[in-house]
Amino acid sequence: MKKEECYELLKIKVEATPEEIQKAFDLAVKEYRARERASPSQTEREFEKIVAAYRLLIRERNRDSSSGSSISENGGGREDVLKHQPVSEVYSKGAGHEKGIQRGIAENMTDEIDKHLVAFLEPRSPASEQYRVLFTRTQQLLGNALHKLLAISSSVKGEGKTVTSLNLATVIARDFGRRTLLLDGDLKKPDIHSYLRRAGKMGLVDVLLGKATLEDCMVPFLFEDLFVLPAGTRCENSLKFLSMPKMGEILAQLAKEFDYVIIDTPPVLPLADMNIFSNLVDGILLVVRAGKTSRDVVKKVLESLPSQKVLGVILNDMEVNFKKHYTAPY
Numbered sequence: 214m215k216k217e218e219c220y221e222l223l224k225i226k227v228e229a230t231p232e233e234i235q236k237a238f239d240l241a242v243k244e245y246r247a248r249e250r251a252s253p254s255q256t257e258r259e260f261e262k263i264v265a266a267y268r269l270l271i272r273e274r275n276r277d278s279s280s281g282s283s284i285s286e287n288g289g290g291r292e293d294v295l296k297h298q299p300v301s302e303v304y305s306k307g308a309g310h311e312k313g314i315q316r317g318i319a320e321n322m323t324d325e326i327d328k329h330l331v332a333f334l335e336p337r338s339p340a341s342e343q344y345r346v347l348f349t350r351t352q353q354l355l356g357n358a359l360h361k362l363l364a365i366s367s368s369v370k371g372e373g374k375t376v377t378s379l380n381l382a383t384v385i386a387r388d389f390g391r392r393t394l395l396l397d398g399d400l401k402k403p404d405i406h407s408y409l410r411r412a413g414k415m416g417l418v419d420v421l422l423g424k425a426t427l428e429d430c431m432v433p434f435l436f437e438d439l440f441v442l443p444a445g446t447r448c449e450n451s452l453k454f455l456s457m458p459k460m461g462e463i464l465a466q467l468a469k470e471f472d473y474v475i476i477d478t479p480p481v482l483p484l485a486d487m488n489i490f491s492n493l494v495d496g497i498l499l500v501v502r503a504g505k506t507s508r509d510v511v512k513k514v515l516e517s518l519p520s521q522k523v524l525g526v527i528l529n530d531m532e533v534n535f536k537k538h539y540t541a542p543y
């Protein structure tokens with residue numbers, strides 16, 4: 214979508230401030246909702262256009278305001294550890310509740326966007342900033358532009374892999390302008406589609422089965438540079454699919470088409486899936502949920518993965534005091 218069209222769609226001037234964009238967006242969503250009631254089938258495309266216009270303009274403004282200090286401030290810490298601000302902290306303490314775009318969009322779009330997608334709902338919040346930090350640290354650790362298939366895993370289930378994948382992919386596409394694919398590689402317990410609510414039903418498994426092409430299954434999502442490839446048809450035997458030679462071919466193809474492929478993968482325990490994934494990807498980030506997984510388990514899991522592939526750990530859902538610099542060795 215061209216910028217001129219965005220301004221036209223939101224009925225605002227080129228020099229509109231973020232607050233004016235927010236107001237215009239609020240109004241457009243209100244009008245859309247009224248129309249939706251009258252004719253539900255025709256309006257989904259319209260809604261997507263409104264969001265596309267909003268995100269294009271806001272991305273431009275955000276880039277200006279967030280190419281900032283705290284990334285470089287935190288960038289020089291321990292190289293083996295990654296961290297991010299817990300999403301829960303944002304909700305409970307309202308870190309992103311200053312007046313502005315993020316508040317407007319959060320209030321207007323809670324039906325459409327899952328509240329855990331904080332990088333979208335509250336782009337200027339400290340939590341979103343930490344996802345940007347996470348990406349810059351990851352880039353430093355990868356060190357080579359050719360390495361771009363990134364698996365997000367964890368020791369056990371429920372540590373925040375999917376939430377981390379969603380938010381990380383969002384900032385990579387929106388704030389860093391990289392063409393990004395979010396791939397649901399958790400074939401036994403795929404979740405990306407439920408957080409996004411609208412992703413299609415066909416996905417990776419269907420491509421592996423030869424029932425669909427990548428183009429059939431990839432869904433554009435929220436930003437022009439962000440696409441989602443859902444897991445697709447549910448399968449019980451994920452190992453059978455992941456070990457197909459075609460799996461490697463698909464990932465190679467995706468690596469050609471995208472700057473980064475963020476893969477939401479299964480936990481390391483108790484499944485064997487990560488043994489396969491660890492050979493297929495360029496890097497692994499391990500999400501560790503604070504207070505949930507013991508240090509011993511994390512240590513064992515890290516030892517079970519190829520050490521050259523493990524980029525670091527992401528501490529999820531922990532109390533963070535922004536005045537301090539938190540690191541946690543593994």
Ligand SMILES: Nc1ncnc2c1ncn2[C@@H]1O[C@H](COP(=O)(O)OP(=O)(O)OP(=O)(O)O)[C@@H](O)[C@H]1O
Nearest residue numbers: 299300301329370371372373374375376377529530
């Ligand atoms: N930082 C956080 N703050 C608050 N809630 C969180 C946070 N991270 C994850 N959650 C919540 O914890 C639950 C598990 O998160 P998520 O689905 O991302 O985990 P997962 O590792 O992908 O789980 P699974 O192994 O079942 O796929 C969800 O209800 C999610 O909303």
Ligand SMILES: [Mg+2]
Nearest residue numbers: 374375399404
């Ligand atoms: Mg998950």
